Amino acid sequence: MIGQKEDAKKLHGVDAQKIWNALNTYDYDNGGKKQVFLTFDDGPSQNTQRVLDILDRYHAKATFFVIGKSLAMNGAAEILKQEYNEGMAIANHSYSHDYSHLYPGRVLNLSNYTADFDKNADLIKKSLGFDFE
DSSP states (O other): OOOHHHHHHHHHHOOOOHHHHHTTTOOOTTTOOOOOOOOEOOOTTTHHHHHHHHHHHOOOOOOOEEOOGGGGGGHHHHHHHHHHHHHHHHEOOOOOHHHHSSSSSSOOOOHHHHHHHHHHHOOOOOOOOOOOO
C-alpha cells in the first residue's frame, strides 16, 4: 500500500491541500464547479459500517466527526482505522459532546472545552496508532 495521504489524494481526484489553502485564504471561487462535502457526526456507531459500505459503492469520501465516548464501543478503534484507511477525513467532535459541560449556562467554558477536545484527540491518536493532527 502506498502512503495513505498520497493515495487518498490520487483516488479522490481532489488535492486536499488545495482545499485547505482555499479555505484558509477565504478563496471560495471554484470556477463555477459545484462541489459537495459529506460530513457525519458519527461516533463511530452501529451505523458506521453501513455508511462506509454506501460511500464505497458510490466511490464517495466523507469527513467523520468522532465523539470520544463512542470510541469505548467494542470495535470502534477498528472502525476508525477503516475510515482512515479508506481515505475518509477524521475530525474531533469532542469527548463528551455534552453541551451543559462545554457551554454551562450557554457560555463557553474554555477550560472544559479544551480538556474535552484534548481528551478526545488523545483517544483518536491511540486508536489510529500514530500522531493524529
